[in-house]
Amino acid sequence: xxxxxxxxxxxxxxxxxxxxxxxxxxxxxxxxxxxxxxxxxxxxxxxxxxxxxxxxxxxxxxxxxxxxxxxxxxxxxxxxxxxxxxxxxxxxxxxxxxxxxxxxxxxxxxxxxxxxxxxxxxxxxxxxxxxxxxxxxxxxxxxxxxxxxxxxxxxxxxxxxxxxxxxxxxxxxxxxxxxxxxxxxxxxxxxxxxxxxxx
Amino acid sequence: xxxxxxxxxxxxxxxxxxxxxxxxxxxxxxxxxxxxxxxxxxxxxxxxxxxxxxxxxxxxxxxxxxxxxxxxxxxxxxxxxxxxxxxxxxxxxxxxxxxxxxxxxxxxxxxxxxxxxxxxxxxxxxxxxxxxxxxxxxxxxxxxxxxxxxxxxxxxxxxxxxxxxxxxxxxxxxxxxxxxxxxxxxxxxxxxxxxxxxx
DNA sequence: GTCTATAAATTGATAGAC
DNA sequence: GTCTATCAATTTATAGAC
Numbered sequence: 001x002x003x004x005x006x007x008x009x010x011x012x013x014x015x016x017x018x019x020x021x022x023x024x025x026x027x028x029x030x031x032x033x034x035x036x037x038x039x040x041x042x043x044x045x046x047x048x049x050x051x052x053x054x055x056x057x058x059x060x061x062x063x064x065x066x067x068x069x070x071x072x073x074x075x076x077x078x079x080x081x082x083x084x085x086x087x088x089x090x091x092x093x094x095x096x097x098x099x100x101x102x103x104x105x106x107x108x109x110x111x112x113x114x115x116x117x118x119x120x121x122x123x124x125x126x127x128x129x130x131x132x133x134x135x136x137x138x139x140x141x142x143x144x145x146x147x148x149x150x151x152x153x154x155x156x157x158x159x160x161x162x163x164x165x166x167x168x169x170x171x172x173x174x175x176x177x178x179x180x181x182x183x184x185x186x187x188x189x190x191x192x193x194x195x196x197x198x199x
Numbered sequence: 200x201x202x203x204x205x206x207x208x209x210x211x212x213x214x215x216x217x218x219x220x221x222x223x224x225x226x227x228x229x230x231x232x233x234x235x236x237x238x239x240x241x242x243x244x245x246x247x248x249x250x251x252x253x254x255x256x257x258x259x260x261x262x263x264x265x266x267x268x269x270x271x272x273x274x275x276x277x278x279x280x281x282x283x284x285x286x287x288x289x290x291x292x293x294x295x296x297x298x299x300x301x302x303x304x305x306x307x308x309x310x311x312x313x314x315x316x317x318x319x320x321x322x323x324x325x326x327x328x329x330x331x332x333x334x335x336x337x338x339x340x341x342x343x344x345x346x347x348x349x350x351x352x353x354x355x356x357x358x359x360x361x362x363x364x365x366x367x368x369x370x371x372x373x374x375x376x377x378x379x380x381x382x383x384x385x386x387x388x389x390x391x392x393x394x395x396x397x398x
Numbered sequence: 399g400t401c402t403a404t405a406a407a408t409t410g411a412t413a414g415a416c
Numbered sequence: 417g418t419c420t421a422t423c424a425a426t427t428t429a430t431a432g433a434c
Contacts (some may be wrong), residue, residue, distance in 0.1 A: 014417050014418080015417075015418095016417095030316070030317075031233075031316060031318055032231065032232075032233050032316045032318070033231075033234075034231050034233035034234035035232075035233035035316065035318050037408075037409060037410080038409075038410060038411080039408080039409075039410095047417090047418070047419090048418070048419055048420075049409095049410085049411085050411080050412075050413090050418080050419070050420080050421095051417070051418050051419070053410095053411065053412080054417060054418070055417090057411095058410080058411080059410065059411090115314075117229070117230060117231045117234065119230055119231065119234050151389075154386045154389065154390075155386070158382075158383065158386050159386065159390065161368075161372055162365055162368075162386060162387055162390055163390075164368075165364070165365050165367075165368025165369065165371065165372075166361055166364050166365040166368065166391075168364075168368060168371075169360075169361075169363075169364025169365065169367060169368050170364065172364065172367075173360055173364075183357075184357065187353045187354070187357050187358065187361060188361055190350075190353065190394055190395075191353070191358065191361055191362075191391055191394040191395055192365075192390055192391065192394055193394065194393065194394025194395070195389055195390040195391055195392065195393025195394035195395075196389075196390055196393070196394075213399050213400080214399075214400095215399095236426075236427060236428080237427070237428060237429080238426080238427075238428095246399090246400070246401095247400070247401055247402075248427095248428085248429085249400080249401070249402080249403090249429080249430080249431090250399070250400050250401070252428095252429070252430080253399060253400075254399090256429095257428080257429080258427095258428070258429095399434105400433105400434085401432100401433080401434075402431105402432095402433085402434105403430105403431085403432090403433105404429105404430085404431080405428105405429085405430075405431095406427100406428090406429085406430100407426105407427080407428080407429100408425105408426080408427065408428095409424100409425080409426065409427080410423105410424095410425085410426095411422105411423085411424090411425100412421105412422085412423080412424105413420105413421085413422080413423100414419100414420095414421095415418105415419080415420085415421105416417105416418085416419075416420105
């Protein structure tokens with residue numbers, strides 16, 4: 001079965017914004033946002049360059065839509081019941097495991113988010129939202145230390161950066177498969193929290 | 200004291216390749232390689248665009264020089280005596296700690312190496328060398344598990360990716376300060392190997 | 399080692415037809 | 417929703433003077 005990029009534009013289902021975005025995000029992740037031209041996108045879509053502008057006003061708007069989706073999904077995790085009630089140690093593990101799941105389910109969008117550099121206003125906003133996520137997790141780590149559940153001889157901000165450094169590094173190699181998110185989350189939690197737990 | 204970029208080109212010390220490379224790598228890390236034009240580099244250097252071509256034949260050559268330097272420094276670690284003799288568990292910790300030190304000492308070059316996407320031959324070669332580094336560390340992890348020093352219910356390749364995912368994530372936030380590399384390495388080893396050690 | 403001037407190609411984006 | 421044609425700006429790189 002031929003894909004959208006090679007099918008006759010007259011017979012295949014026309015693109016909508018979501019489909020254009022999916023292809024664009026994939027290209028951005030392959031070649032980098034700055035390394036991907038509108039011509040590259042047009043090739044990948046099997047469209048002319050100008051047709052892309054029917055769906056989106058600019059290249060940067062594509063980036064904005066993608067990172068907003070990733071940020072929305074990640075911040076939703078922090079509002080889940082298991083992330084706001086119970087001992088901090090358990091809430092931290094929940095946030096870690098759910099972050100791996102989000103990464104599994106929204107891999108291209110999260111990947112793009114984590115590679116943003118700050119060249120445009122869109123990118124700088126994304127970086128600020130990531131810092132806010134980080135602050136909220138740091139509070140969780142600090143609380144778990146105060147509870148005596150995590151060793152408290154390490155700086156909570158440092159521990160948070162190491163923890164989510166490990167999680168975020170998954171985008172460099174992880175590819176979703178049946179059950180693989182669970183395997184990775186188990187190993188990640190065992191390795192990291194296993195070294196931090198006091199019990 | 201004015202910096203090289205703003206000083207009169209006639210009175211300041213002329214650039215040599217190493218000085219041009221330092222500035223270029225810094226710019227590449229700030230804006231991304233593809234996001235940095237030769238005009239951006241010229242501005243940062245306080246030179247005309249064409250002057251850069253006296254030092255280097257192309258933009259890609261600058262990238263190649265930078266990633267080669269990072270790769271050379273990293274691979275040297277694998278050949279150090281403490282990385283080739285003794286129990287695998289100790290050799291693994293040595294490679295982890297020395298990798299953090301290399302990152303501390305060669306931060307801009309390692310950062311650039313870790314952000315390479317594979318758009319050019321230069322970049323694809325760098326990616327292949329990184330995979331080779333990964334393979335050698337995986338052997339170390341496997342051996343330490345076989346020795347009974349690390350828990351062996353986790354896949355050695357997965358553990359290696361998580362370990363160096365944590366190390367590599369440092370480039371996203373780490374900035375060298377007096378003694379900071381040691382602090383970070385201690386926390387990283389405590390958190391990761393602490394969760395993997397059998398004793 | 400650095401400059402000005404410029405070439406040749408590519409880029410993000412628009413106009414207007416179907 | 418997609419196309420062809422086109423533009424203005426930018427990009428990498430070169431020629432040749434000082």
